[in-house]
Each structure stands twice: as C-alpha cells, then as structure tokens.
Amino acid sequence: MSVDRxxxxxxxxxxxxxxxxxxxxxxxxxxxxxxxxxKILNKEIQELKIAVGYDIRQASQPxxxxxxxxxxxxxxxxxxxxxxxxxDIYFATGxxxxxxxxxxxxxxxxxxxxxxxxxxxxxxxxxxxxxxxxQEILNNFDExxxxxxxxxxxxxxxxxxxNDHLNHVLDFVDQTKIRPLKIVxxxxxxxxxKMAKAILEKxxxxxxxxxxxxxxxxxxxxxxxxxxxxxxxxxxxILENQADFGVMFDVDGDRMFLVDEQGNFIRGDQxxxxxxxxxxxxxxxxxxxxxxxxxxxxxxxxxxxxxxAIRSEVGYKNLTRHMKKSDxxxxxxxxxxxxxxxxxxxxxxxxxxALATEVICEAGESLSKLMSEFKLYAKxxxxxxxxxxxxxxxxxxxxxxxxxxxxxxDGITVEFENWxxxxxxxxxxxxxxxxxxxxxxxxxxxxxxxxxxxxxxxN
Numbered sequence: 001m002s003v004d005r006x007x008x009x010x011x012x013x014x015x016x017x018x019x020x021x022x023x024x025x026x027x028x029x030x031x032x033x034x035x036x037x038x039k040i041l042n043k044e045i046q047e048l049k050i051a052v053g054y055d056i057r058q059a060s061q062p063x064x065x066x067x068x069x070x071x072x073x074x075x076x077x078x079x080x081x082x083x084x085x086x087x088d089i090y091f092a093t094g095x096x097x098x099x100x101x102x103x104x105x106x107x108x109x110x111x112x113x114x115x116x117x118x119x120x121x122x123x124x125x126x127x128x129x130x131x132x133x134x135q136e137i138l139n140n141f142d143e144x145x146x147x148x149x150x151x152x153x154x155x156x157x158x159x160x161x162x163n164d165h166l167n168h169v170l171d172f173v174d175q176t177k178i179r180p181l182k183i184v185x186x187x188x189x190x191x192x193x194k195m196a197k198a199i200l201e202k203x204x205x206x207x208x209x210x211x212x213x214x215x216x217x218x219x220x221x222x223x224x225x226x227x228x229x230x231x232x233x234x235x236x237x238i239l240e241n242q243a244d245f246g247v248m249f250d251v252d253g254d255r256m257f258l259v260d261e262q263g264n265f266i267r268g269d270q271x272x273x274x275x276x277x278x279x280x281x282x283x284x285x286x287x288x289x290x291x292x293x294x295x296x297x298x299x300x301x302x303x304x305x306x307x308x309a310i311r312s313e314v315g316y317k318n319l320t321r322h323m324k325k326s327d328x329x330x331x332x333x334x335x336x337x338x339x340x341x342x343x344x345x346x347x348x349x350x351x352x353x354a355l356a357t358e359v360i361c362e363a364g365e366s367l368s369k370l371m372s373e374f375k376l377y378a379k380x381x382x383x384x385x386x387x388x389x390x391x392x393x394x395x396x397x398x399x400x401x402x403x404x405x406x407x408x409x410d411g412i413t414v415e416f417e418n419w420x421x422x423x424x425x426x427x428x429x430x431x432x433x434x435x436x437x438x439x440x441x442x443x444x445x446x447x448x449x450x451x452x453x454x455x456x457x458x459n
Contacts (some may be wrong), residue, residue, distance in 0.1 A: 059114025190251025289329030
C-alpha cells in the first residue's frame, strides 16, 4: 500500500483518519521513526527504549497500539503511558531519559484527524528533547520498510509519571508568593484537565473546570483556542463566577492562552511578556527568545528588565535552536507555545500556566490592568491571504518597501519609525501571512489596509 505523503508535515504527521492515516500507515511510520531514531542516536534498533502516549481522539489509541506492536516486533522496548497530554510525553522523555517518545495526536486539528508528534533525547545537547519532523520521517520512509522484524521482541512496560511531572512544574514557581485565586480552566475536552487542576490546587487556587471531560469529538468548542468563538464560553464562565482569570489549552495541551477577568482573550506574545517577567526576576540577565511576528513590546520590556531579547524565525524548532545557541532560559510564540531550558528545551503549557499564576499574584492587581501596562503598541491578528503567485507578490513588497526592509530571515520584515510589518509565505498552502503593528490603533488600520491592498491589487 502506498502512503499519502502529504501527511508528513514540517513539524509532525497529520491526516484524515482512516482515509489518509490508518493502522497500516502507523506500522510503516513506526518503522521509519525507529530507523530515524537509531540514526540520530547512533544506537542499534534493539537497544532503543521509547515512551508512547495518546490523546482522546478516535484515531489515537488504535494508531498508538499499531505503532507499539510494530516497535515491539522490531525489538524496541516500549513504555505505554496511556491517555496523556503532549506535555507529559515531552517531560517523560527528558526526565526518564527515554531514547524517544511518540504522542498520538493531531494537535489542534478537528476531530476527524489522526497524527503523531515524535521526539528524541538529543545526544548533542545535555538535558534536551528534540522534535523529529514529518519530513525527516518521510526521508527515511522507503528505506525503513525493508527492515526485518527482530527474533527477540521488545519488552512492553508502563510508567507512572504523574507525581514526578507535577513536582517538576511546581519547581518553576515560588509557592509562597501565590495567594488563593479563582481560575477557570478550559481544557476543550482534551488531555489537560487532571494535571492542570492538580497544579492549581497545589497552589491553593480554586479551580472552575470547563470542558474537563476528555471527549474525542470535541463537542463544546474548536480544538484550537484561536478559532472564531472558541473563547466565548470561557469568557462567559469567568464573568459569571467573578473569576480572577481563565486558562485555555489546545486539546493536546502544549499551547496555553489566558483570558482576563473581563473576558478578554490575551494573545501568546502578550503572555510571553508576563512569563518573561517572572523568569527574569528569578534569572537576572537571562535570554528570552521570541519570534519575529511578536509585538515589539517583548523586545523592549525584556531589555528594560535586564534580559537579553533574542529574535527568531517563526516555528518552535527555530526558537529551540536559538535557545540552545544563545543559552536562553525560555522562548515563546504568538501561537501560545512556551518552551523552557529547564524543561528539556521543549514546550510545556502547564509550566506556562503556573508561572502566569505566580506573576498575577505577585503583581497584586487584575490581569487586565497588568496586561495594559505591557501593551505598548497596537497590533493586529495575523491575516491569511490566498494568493495565486507567492513569488510575484513578495517581489511587489520588496519593490514598494525596498528602503525599509529589515531582513528576510522568515518572509520579509519591513521597519519604519512608528510601524512595522512582516509578510511570510505558508509552508503548506498558497497563503501569505501578514502581521502589522503600529504606534496607534488608527495607524494600524491605515497601514494594514495599505499592505493588504498592495498584495491583493494584482492577485
């Protein structure tokens, strides 16, 4: 059976289940993952030990069991972690020193998708967990299908990680600084409710659970908190209960967003400022990595607080690379990914939640007031424009703004004294993604219309 190669994405593997990804596909991917892992670590296949977990999606457990069965036949030892969040597989891989880990999830895609996120224990950087892209799996795919099964089947085990992970998260905060708060936690019927509640209760906070019961149909809101209307119920429950703030996770758990006490959704780059403040108080002079579509307030406030603001291309692999290269302590993205050096240089939405709680408590003021102090500019949401010729549209941008181009490390970034924008192509679709920030809301509207108008003029 030939595999649909479009499921191998820049960062992971995702496709419709069972049309694009099914049990046979999972077996084939398992072979390629194990071969890739063996090459990265320079270890014999039969010497490998991995952890495997799955989210609540209809596809995840069947695909996971097929993957586990194949790995065992190859002679690989496997610990089955069961139903977990992706934060758990990342933590377990680093903490217990597994050679690799696989999370069966389609991230924040709709319910009909299945997929996999795959990681490895980085042999070249101490206490680091690295991601294996779908493209890397595809590169080894054909070679891997020729591998024969082992005469000695691998051993299947389990791992009770919960308390170790809980304590790991709590180590990031000073519990004496945290006063009892009332917090709404919207898990979106995903995999975060149990751990998030345990963390906040350890911090003596009152938790109001929203959509905490895992349900792979995601009946109450979109799996992605950034989707239209996804934040509506969380905001409503905050207001009804006069909660201090709300936390929203995507359904596999690695992305974390905040909603203030007035029901306002807070973008990921604004949350990064909040987390950076806490991390810099504990680690003066540390490096904070941010992606280049973040508000300029990140750079300015991190510098003001004595930190090193390190600019990165978009995408968590890029941010991780910059974290390691510059010895930075954390990174964050507009999309709600937050990674920490002491969390094996990889994402953890639970740590981000705990740090946010600590900062809000220490500030002694409402989240809305705190965030208003960090909002130095007017920034719009990313705009996605369908285009027929990406190269031609980018050339038009270069021609029109050639005197003010800052760089092209990820799309084109153009800087003026009181506004800036970035236009970058999608890796997978015929789209240009546009981000604009300006000194005022009026200027933001004017300049957004200018840039979008130029792209659409000859489209």
